[in-house]
Amino acid sequence: MSWDQYIEWDRKYYMHHKDALEEWVPFTVDRIEGSWIIDNKGNRILDFMGGWFNINVGQRREEVIEEIKKALDRYGWAPETYVTPYKSEAAKLIIEDILKPDNWAGRVRFVVSGSEANEEAIIIARLYTNRRNILSRMAYHGWTLGAGSCTGIRADRGILASPKTSESRDVPDLPTGGFYFAPSPHCYRCPLGCEYPDCKENGKLACVQFTENLIRMVGVETFAAMIADVHIGGPSIIPPSEYIPQIRKMTRDLGILWIDDEIICGFGRLGKWFGYQLYDGVTPDIMTMGKGISSSQLPAAGGVVSKEIAEFFDKYRWNHYPTFGAHPVSMAAIVANIKLMIKEKIPERAAKMGKYLGEKLRELEDRHKCVGLVNGCGLYWIVEIVKNKKTKEPFIKEDRNAAYAGDISSYPSEIVSRKGLEKGVIIGGFVPNTLRIGPALNITEDEINIGIEALDYALTEIDKMC
Numbered sequence: 001m002s003w004d005q006y007i008e009w010d011r012k013y014y015m016h017h018k019d020a021l022e023e024w025v026p027f028t029v030d031r032i033e034g035s036w037i038i039d040n041k042g043n044r045i046l047d048f049m050g051g052w053f054n055i056n057v058g059q060r061r062e063e064v065i066e067e068i069k070k071a072l073d074r075y076g077w078a079p080e081t082y083v084t085p086y087k088s089e090a091a092k093l094i095i096e097d098i099l100k101p102d103n104w105a106g107r108v109r110f111v112v113s114g115s116e117a118n119e120e121a122i123i124i125a126r127l128y129t130n131r132r133n134i135l136s137r138m139a140y141h142g143w144t145l146g147a148g149s150c151t152g153i154r155a156d157r158g159i160l161a162s163p164k165t166s167e168s169r170d171v172p173d174l175p176t177g178g179f180y181f182a183p184s185p186h187c188y189r190c191p192l193g194c195e196y197p198d199c200k201e202n203g204k205l206a207c208v209q210f211t212e213n214l215i216r217m218v219g220v221e222t223f224a225a226m227i228a229d230v231h232i233g234g235p236s237i238i239p240p241s242e243y244i245p246q247i248r249k250m251t252r253d254l255g256i257l258w259i260d261d262e263i264i265c266g267f268g269r270l271g272k273w274f275g276y277q278l279y280d281g282v283t284p285d286i287m288t289m290g291k292g293i294s295s296s297q298l299p300a301a302g303g304v305v306s307k308e309i310a311e312f313f314d315k316y317r318w319n320h321y322p323t324f325g326a327h328p329v330s331m332a333a334i335v336a337n338i339k340l341m342i343k344e345k346i347p348e349r350a351a352k353m354g355k356y357l358g359e360k361l362r363e364l365e366d367r368h369k370c371v372g373l374v375n376g377c378g379l380y381w382i383v384e385i386v387k388n389k390k391t392k393e394p395f396i397k398e399d400r401n402a403a404y405a406g407d408i409s410s411y412p413s414e415i416v417s418r419k420g421l422e423k424g425v426i427i428g429g430f431v432p433n434t435l436r437i438g439p440a441l442n443i444t445e446d447e448i449n450i451g452i453e454a455l456d457y458a459l460t461e462i463d464k465m466c
Contacts (some may be wrong), residue, residue, distance in 0.1 A: 003028060003040040020163040032059045035440050035447055037426070048420070048427045048451035050440045053233065053264050053380070054291030057340050058442040064297050064336040071332035078328050080110075080321070086331035093338045094289075094304065098273050104283040106310025110302040110326040110334075114263035114290030115142025117301040118227065121259045121286045122146040123320070125225035128309050129257065135215065135226040138184040138191075138400060140234025140430075141261055149175035150227050152184070153234050153431070154401060161405035168403040180218060182211040184232060185239035188373050188384055189392060189399070196240055208246045215254060225257035225286070230275030233264035235400045236382040236434040238375045241279075248282045260284035263301070264380070267292030268341060268441050271351030271378030278377070285309065294333040299324075347378075350441040353448070354378040360452045361437070368459040369466040370412070379443070383435040385412035385459075387466055395465070396432035408432075412462055419458035425451050427458070 007026045016024055028040040035058065037045045047055070057064070071086060078084055091108045099105040111117050118141045122134055138152035148171075151157050160169040185207045187196040192206055199206040215223055228247060231238050251258045265275030266289050276282050286309065290301035305313070324330075341347070354377055361381055365371045372386035387393040395412050396402055408414055416435055417428035429435040439451065 023163050034058055034060075035443055044424065045421070046425045046447060046450055046454075048425050048437060048439050048454070050379070050438045051296060052291070053269065053436075053438040054296040055440045056267050056269065056292035057295045057337055057344070057346060058440045059295075061295070061297075061337075061340060063340050064295065064333055067332045067336035068298065068329060071329045075328040077324075080325040084326075084328045084331065086328050086335055087326045090326075090331045090334040090338070093335065094302075097342065098338070099304065102277070102283055104306050105287075105304050106307035107313075108302055108304045110300065110331065111322050112299045112301060112324045112327075112330075113142075114261075114288065114301050115144045115147045116322065117263065117288040117290055117303050118142045118147040118150065118259070118261060119144045120320075121227070121288050121303050122150070122225070124286060124303070124305060124309065124313075125257045125259060128312055129224040131222055131224040132178045133180060133218065133223045134178060135180050135182055135211070135223060135256075137182050137228060137232065138186075138235050138237070139227075139229060139232050139261070141227060141229075145174070145176060149179040151175075151234070152181050155404045156234055156430075159403060161403050164406065166403075166405050168405045180214065182214055182226075183207045184235065184237050185243040186235075186237045187240055188375075189394070200242075203242075205240065205242055205246060208243065208250060211247070212250050212254070215256070220254050220256070223254075223256045225259050226251055227259040227261055229261040229263070230265045230278065231270065231376075231380055233261075233436075235431055236429060236436045238382060244276070245279050245282055248279075248284075251285075257285040260287045262287050263290040264438075267295075268347035268350045269378055269380050269438065271347060271354055273347050293337070294330065295337050297337065298327075298330045298333040300327075300330040300334050344442070346441050350378045353441070353443060353445070354381075356445055357381060357437070357439075357448050360448060361455075364452065364456055364459060367456070368463055370459055370462040376437075379438055379441055381437045383429075383437065383455075385416075385433050385435065385462060394433040395462075399433055400431045402432050415462055416455070416458040419461050420454045423454035423457055425454035427451060427455055 029037055030040050031038050035047050037047055094108050095105050136150040140153055140156045141147045141150040148157050157174055158171045183191045194206045230244055260276050262274050285306050287304045294300040361374045365374045370385050372389050372392055373384035375382055387395055411432040413429035420427040
C-alpha cells in the first residue's frame with residue numbers, strides 16, 4: 001500500500017484528538033532510529049521532547065526488543081493473578097534493586113497506562129483511609145474519571161475547542177465531586193500574587209499555608225490524599241526547593257496520604273531514579289509510575305504502596321481486575337528496560353547531560369528577549385516565553401488556563417513547534433507560553449546541539465514580537 005492510502009485511511013476513519021479535521025496535517029512515521037523519526041519521504045527529524053517525555057532509555061534498544069521477542073515466544077496473555085517470571089522479576093527489581101535503600105516501599109502493582117495508575121492510587125487511598133476527598137493542583141494526572149478530576153489544566157480534561165471561534169465545551173461533571181485544587185507553586189507568576197522568597201512566613205511558603213488552610217476549612221477528616229508530582233509536568237511548573245518537603249510534612253502532620261505522581265519525573269528523568277529522591281528524608285505513601293517504566297516500548301505503568309498500606313491490603317480480598325494488568329510481554333519490557341538502566345547508569349547519565357543542556361538553555365536565556373525563565377534539572381527543563389522580561393508579561397493572557405479555542409497560531413509554543421520543524425527538530429510545549437524540553441535520557445551532546453540550534457532559530461522569530 002502507498003503512503004497516500006494510509007494517510008487517506010487515517011483521515012477518513014481515525015478519530016483525531018488534537019486538531020479539527022479541517023486543520024489536520026499528517027505527520028508520517030516510517031520508522032524510528034534512536035532519537036530520530038524518519039518520515040515517509042526519508043526526512044530525519046530529531047525528537048527533542050522524548051516523545052511525550054516517555055522514551056527514557058531511547059527508542060528500539062536491542063536489549064529490550066530481544067526480551068520482548070523471547071516473551072512473545074512463551075506467552076500470549078495470562079491473568080494478573082498467575083505467577084509469571086517477568087511479573088515477579090519486575091516487582092523485585094523495583095522494590096529491592098531500586099527502592100530498598102529508601103526503606104518505605106511495600107508492594108507494587110502493574111497496570112497499562114499512567115491514567116490507570118493514578119486512578120488506582122485514588123481507589124487505594126480512599127479504601128485505606130475510608131475517606132472521600134482528594135486534593136490536587138494545576139497539573140495533568142490522566143484522562144480517566146478520577147485522574148481527569150485531579151487534572152487542574154482545563155484544556156487537558158478532554159474539552160472540545162472550536163478552531164474558528166471561542167467556543168469550548170467541557171465534559172459535564174468533570175471534575176466530579178470530592179476533588180479540590182490547591183494553588184500551584186509557580187513562583188515565576190504566583191497565583192497568590194506573592195513574590196518568592198518574601199512569601200515565606202516562619203519559613204513556610206504561602207502556597208503551602210494556603211493548601212493547609214483549604215484542607216482545614218473543608219475538614220481534615222474528609223481528605224484521603226493529596227496527589228502531587230514533584231516537577232509539575234502538564235503545566236510545566238518547577239517548584240522552589242522547599243515546596244515538596246513542606247507538603248510532605250504537612251500531609252504527615254494532618255494524617256493525609258501523599259500520592260507522588262512520578263509518571264514523568266520517574267526512572268531517571270530528573271537525574272535520580274525518582275523525583276522525590278531530590279529531597280532528603282522525603283518518601284511518599286503511594287507512588288505512581290508509567291512512561292519510563294518500560295521506556296514506552298510497550299504500554300506499562302504501575303503503582304508502589306508503602307509497607308503500611310501493603311500490610312493493610314494483605315488482610316483483604318481485593319476485587320479489582322484490570323484485564324491487561326501485568327501482561328507478561330509488557331512485564332518483559334519492564335524487566336529489560338530496568339536492567340538496561342541499571343547497567344548504563346541512566347539516572348547518573350541524565351544528571352550529567354542535564355547540566356550540559358541547562359548550560360545551553362541559559363545561553364539562550366541571555367541571548368533572547370523573549371526568554372523570561374529557564375529552569376530544570378536532569379533532562380527535564382522549562383522555558384517561559386514573555387513579551388517583556390521585566391514585567392513578565394505573557395503573550396497569551398490566559399496562560400495555563402487557555403481553552404485552546406479559536407486561532408492558536410500565535411501561541412509561542414505553537415510558533416516554536418512550527419519553526420523547529422523547519423530545522424528538522426520536534427520541540428514545543430503543552431501550554432501557550434511555556435516550552436517543555438525533555439529528550440531521551442541517552443541523547444548525545446551533538447544531538448543536544450542540534451536541538452539548541454533549532455530552538456535558537458525559533459526564539460529569534462518570537463523576539464521580533466517582543
